Amino acid sequence: MGLLSIHFKPNFLGLLKCLNKLNWFIVFFSLINLSVCIYEDQIGKFDWRQTYVGRIKFSQFDTVSTAKKIIVATEENVLAALNLKTGQVVWRHVFESTSTGNIQLLHVTEKVVTVTGSNPYLVRGWDSSTGVLLWEWSLTLQNEEQSEFSEFWVQNNMLVHMLPVFGSHVEVSMYNLLSGQNRGATSKLPATWTNDGCVLSAPYYTCISGGVGTQQLLSLDVTSNAVQLLSRPISEYVTVNTYDGGLRPLDTNNVIPAFTLDDKKIVLIRNNQFEILKTEVVDPSASVALVDTMHGQVILQAWFDENEGFTVKAHNAATGAEVPELRVLEPELKLAEPELAAATCSRPRDQLACRLLLTGADDSVHLMQQGGRVIWSREEALANVVAVEFVELPVSDLDAAIESEFDQKEGSIWAAFTRRLQTQFQQLQTLIQSLQKGEGEEDEAPPALVRDYFGLHKIIVLVTDVGKIFGMDNLSGALLWQYYEPSLDTENVLVYTRRTARYPPYDAYVTIVGKHEESGNGLIISLNPITGALIGEKLMHLDVQLLQCALLHRPDNEKLYALILLDKDENVQILPGSAAPLVENMYMYVAEKNTARVQGYALVYDGRSLWARRTWQVQLGGGGAARVVLAARKAAAERVHSPGRVLPDRSVLYKYLNPNLVLFVTEGPDPLHKDVVVATCVDAVSGAVVAAQTHRRARALPLAIHTEHYLAYLYYNDKHRRTEIATLELYEGQSRWLGAGAAFSSLAGRRAPSVERQAYILAAAPAAAATTRTEKALTDKHVILALSSGALVEIPWGYLEARRGGLAEDGSVIPAQASPPELLLGGDARLNYNRSLARPARVHAAPAGLESTSLVLATGLDLFYTRVAPSKTFDLLKDDFDYYLITIVLAALILATYSTKYFASRKILKMAWK
Amino acid sequence: MRLHMIAVLTLLGVVNYAAGIDYDGWLNIKIEHSLNCGHERYCSRGNISLKSIRAGSTSVIEQIPFTKQHIEELKSIAEVNGFYTMRTVVTSADNSKGTEFFSSVKADAFLENGLSDVINAWVLPNGAVIAVSFQVTNSSQPLLKGASSHKINSNFFLRYVEQAPVPDTASYIQKLEREREAREKGDVKDNRSFLAKYWMYIVPIAIFVMISGATNPEPAGAQGGR
Structure with missing residues (x-):
């Protein structure tokens, strides 16, 4: 007891010494980042979202309400309001992507009226300033077959529906716009002269009818009570010999019924009379619009010419005189096939002010003022991204010089010495230059595109459905360059990074392999992803259709990975051709989508030419009617950090890491079980099936994950009406088949891996799936799912593991009873917090230079970029790390240590004197 | 042949x-x-x-x-x-x-x-x-x-080609039911020993005592000797 009391005696000195030791713990603990979610002030710090609406179908200026807007309805079935000054989306409604969401009519007055769907139709009214739904009624047609030719328009607060029955009659019904009440019975107007080339220019329905040479131009006001048919022989307007039946309504017109004839003449209908204008259509491809101004109606024409550029001309409709104020000639604006989507003119102070909304063939939207100034542009092609590639940025010139200095290994000691002196002199020069610049004014130029220290800054190459390719800065979301190729068919397009920017003086090299829109032949675009300039093969049209393409696994002496193309006749091409001798141990597979037949080829270089030899063939549907829904392979050059996993009993279970494994998910009918989904893991080199399993009464979804030794794919369970995710893990077993570091060979050895299987319920509708990727694969892998609800969810692989529970004494796996069968998607798993994504379609992940971090881009109607850290940011200080506090604490502790040392020595001295 | x-x-x-x-x-x-x-x-x-x-x-x-x-x-x-x-x-x-x-x-x-x-x-x-x-x-x-x-x-x-496993709902429901039954019967008695229950409080105290004792034995010895 006495001893204890001595120890517990308050001892100031001891406590201080103790604190001295503890301060290192304080420093240590303050470094651990405990935050999991983001804080409110971090919103938008690591992520961004861009909202798009799609290619514009109908648009109208909202000039009534105080906040000026443009109301647009798009091909993507989106109704939106765009800010007139900035082009940003004010409000947006995304309708169903199927035909029930098709927008048939957009009418803007004080309210916005839309007709959507295709029999039954929904008529809705929206508040133009907020986008709130005001009223809605549905319209069902009796006549099912003809309904696709229906036309709608609004006239005197009535919704007019016209249904032509070609060669017979025209049915016209009128409804109260707000209530849907029918004014009377449907009136049937006899019109035997109608055909499918007729155009509507409300309320006139205009056709060209009759035999060659005696054609008549016929027009009928379908809403008037008295049927009055206008009829004129066509020879009065155009020369009959050259006429080929071109009858087009004007692109923008809400003034007076009008149309163009034979892409030459513009005809108005005024006072129930055809009236031909003095102004002729300037260019056959020109978009023609009729706009009402204070000075009468003006005909606007816009077209694009390769030599002259983009041109707009305006003529007075009555006199035919040109309006010079509205003339635009922009040689710089590359807007292919421009269309005047909407136009409005006002005259505030005796000066004509017009605004034109233009759309191009590349889905871009531009708002132009008179004089040609573009107020804003939107790249609506980005609403349909089909392929994404993250590309590294090059190092700065200075770093490149240092690297090249250490690269050169040959040379004598003196050469090395002089080289070092030279480079250090250069470095000194750049230092002095930068100091001089610092003294002067601040550099206004945007930061150069060079790699940052953590490798977080990249360029995203986006290939869009319409054939436009973009380079985007991943940190800001800004577009750096764009390239439009109208003939590119982007179905199943592939993007390869053939050389990264790591090898100066060579440029980075990205190749896009697509199809030609008309012929279906291969089309190859090679460009520098940093600048967007075409390099190498540039734009290359192949004269044959492609079956498969791949990158060679080893680079040539210019660090370029060759592109190997297998064409329809089983011939092989290699780009560049000089890389052919490098082909060795190269294999390819081709899966036929509709027959589920998969063939494997070995590529052989015989000293002169390269050819493909078919080595294997399997029938994944068993010869029956089955189709391949997806083929998922591992990411090229995937790194695996750990070849095994440690079990609770300290033994190691080795992973089956076959880099040639491909997962095929096929779907086919079955006499007993309706639809059957078969998942087969095939070794693409030898053609051997490694594992396979079936699901009865299920339908396959084209979503799968394949990385390291695990696979997961999603399917729809028809029996239980829910989406499920099946996971597979492949293991070699407790002992390794090959020695550490030995290369895997598909052709040697016939051992089958053990397969762990599991399935989980996913209580959501998934739209895309991906896994996170990091530089060295040290970090955990998480699965990222985009759900149709607009959420982007991150699920740790641990939740999906097929191998649950520990290992029993005898080596068998204990069944996982405790795990819930449903995947729980918690709110904190959601990466995009409250920024919902409309119609997500794809998710891409790319490694950052920082090991803990993976960069994620979700595409769809919206683009959303963020970065995730699956194992937390273990190599990064947290964002709000308090540098001041830690410095003050450290300084105070050092001060306290030395002062106590001083006081302690004084005390000991005093005690010794006692 | x-x-x-x-x-x-x-x-x-x-x-x-x-x-x-x-x-x-x-x-x-x-x-x-x-x-x-x-x-x-x-x-x-x-x-x-x-x-x-x-x-x-x-x-x-x-x-x-x-x-x-x-x-x-x-x-x-x-x-x-x-x-x-x-x-x-x-x-x-x-x-x-x-x-x-x-x-x-x-x-x-x-x-x-x-x-x-x-x-x-x-x-x-x-x-x-x-x-x-x-x-x-x-x-x-x-x-x-x-x-x-x-x-x-x-x-x-x-x-x-094997039949793939289905999500294991039955055994999970059974497990939940077993847990519910256990809860209805009354709380499970925690019969761990005193040390097993409260080790997380005891260990820091013990470390603190050891550190303060080990750092300054001389003054204590001097006091005891006096």
Whole structure:
């Protein structure tokens, strides 16, 4: 007891010494980042979202309400309001992507009226300033077959529906716009002269009818009570010999019924009379619009010419005189096939002010003022991204010089010495230059595109459905360059990074392999992803259709990975051709989508030419009617950090890491079980099936994950009406088949891996799936799912593991009873917090230079970029790390240590004197 | 042509795999290769026949022996590190037309291992074959030199595409019910020892005492001595 009391005696000195030791713990603990979610002030710090609406179908200026807007309805079935000054989306409604969401009519007055769907139709009214739904009624047609030719328009607060029955009659019904009440019975107007080339220019329905040479131009006001048919022989307007039946309504017109004839003449209908204008259509491809101004109606024409550029001309409709104020000639604006989507003119102070909304063939939207100034542009092609590639940025010139200095290994000691002196002199020069610049004014130029220290800054190459390719800065979301190729068919397009920017003086090299829109032949675009300039093969049209393409696994002496193309006749091409001798141990597979037949080829270089030899063939549907829904392979050059996993009993279970494994998910009918989904893991080199399993009464979804030794794919369970995710893990077993570091060979050895299987319920509708990727694969892998609800969810692989529970004494796996069968998607798993994504379609992940971090881009109607850290940011200080506090604490502790040392020595001295 | 009969009986590792097969019937696999074929692209190498897919355990493999010409051709393929390709046609009771498969092995590996291979056929639950693949096995018996004919040592395995597991809802519900019952019976008594329960409070105190005791024993000793 006495001893204890001595120890517990308050001892100031001891406590201080103790604190001295503890301060290192304080420093240590303050470094651990405990935050999991983001804080409110971090919103938008690591992520961004861009909202798009799609290619514009109908648009109208909202000039009534105080906040000026443009109301647009798009091909993507989106109704939106765009800010007139900035082009940003004010409000947006995304309708169903199927035909029930098709927008048939957009009418803007004080309210916005839309007709959507295709029999039954929904008529809705929206508040133009907020986008709130005001009223809605549905319209069902009796006549099912003809309904696709229906036309709608609004006239005197009535919704007019016209249904032509070609060669017979025209049915016209009128409804109260707000209530849907029918004014009377449907009136049937006899019109035997109608055909499918007729155009509507409300309320006139205009056709060209009759035999060659005696054609008549016929027009009928379908809403008037008295049927009055206008009829004129066509020879009065155009020369009959050259006429080929071109009858087009004007692109923008809400003034007076009008149309163009034979892409030459513009005809108005005024006072129930055809009236031909003095102004002729300037260019056959020109978009023609009729706009009402204070000075009468003006005909606007816009077209694009390769030599002259983009041109707009305006003529007075009555006199035919040109309006010079509205003339635009922009040689710089590359807007292919421009269309005047909407136009409005006002005259505030005796000066004509017009605004034109233009759309191009590349889905871009531009708002132009008179004089040609573009107020804003939107790249609506980005609403349909089909392929994404993250590309590294090059190092700065200075770093490149240092690297090249250490690269050169040959040379004598003196050469090395002089080289070092030279480079250090250069470095000194750049230092002095930068100091001089610092003294002067601040550099206004945007930061150069060079790699940052953590490798977080990249360029995203986006290939869009319409054939436009973009380079985007991943940190800001800004577009750096764009390239439009109208003939590119982007179905199943592939993007390869053939050389990264790591090898100066060579440029980075990205190749896009697509199809030609008309012929279906291969089309190859090679460009520098940093600048967007075409390099190498540039734009290359192949004269044959492609079956498969791949990158060679080893680079040539210019660090370029060759592109190997297998064409329809089983011939092989290699780009560049000089890389052919490098082909060795190269294999390819081709899966036929509709027959589920998969063939494997070995590529052989015989000293002169390269050819493909078919080595294997399997029938994944068993010869029956089955189709391949997806083929998922591992990411090229995937790194695996750990070849095994440690079990609770300290033994190691080795992973089956076959880099040639491909997962095929096929779907086919079955006499007993309706639809059957078969998942087969095939070794693409030898053609051997490694594992396979079936699901009865299920339908396959084209979503799968394949990385390291695990696979997961999603399917729809028809029996239980829910989406499920099946996971597979492949293991070699407790002992390794090959020695550490030995290369895997598909052709040697016939051992089958053990397969762990599991399935989980996913209580959501998934739209895309991906896994996170990091530089060295040290970090955990998480699965990222985009759900149709607009959420982007991150699920740790641990939740999906097929191998649950520990290992029993005898080596068998204990069944996982405790795990819930449903995947729980918690709110904190959601990466995009409250920024919902409309119609997500794809998710891409790319490694950052920082090991803990993976960069994620979700595409769809919206683009959303963020970065995730699956194992937390273990190599990064947290964002709000308090540098001041830690410095003050450290300084105070050092001060306290030395002062106590001083006081302690004084005390000991005093005690010794006692 | 003289047919040499080699009957290899293969036992399937797990018999209950076959329970997933909805269909039963005979199966015939015709093996063709392109060695010593004369003008034909492919000529017969042998035949595998099964009486029952579901039983699967017995199969009869008949294959021709390789003559000198076969070996010579195989050697010439092996010289260019080429592939020896087999074409198989699978026929069954309701697939009389047959399904065609191809598979290849490296010719040099096949020669080195004394013409030993393994044939795997994968069968769907509806009885359809999706793949027939050949792989060379490691065999310690090299090719006998000077022999006029060589047997092919083939092992045949019929592999069934398994039924995938379904989400295990039943056992989870059972577990939840067991937990509910346990809760209704009353709280589970925590019968761990005092130390096991409160070690997390005791350990820091003990460390603190030890540190403060160890850092300053001298003043304590001096005081005690006085």
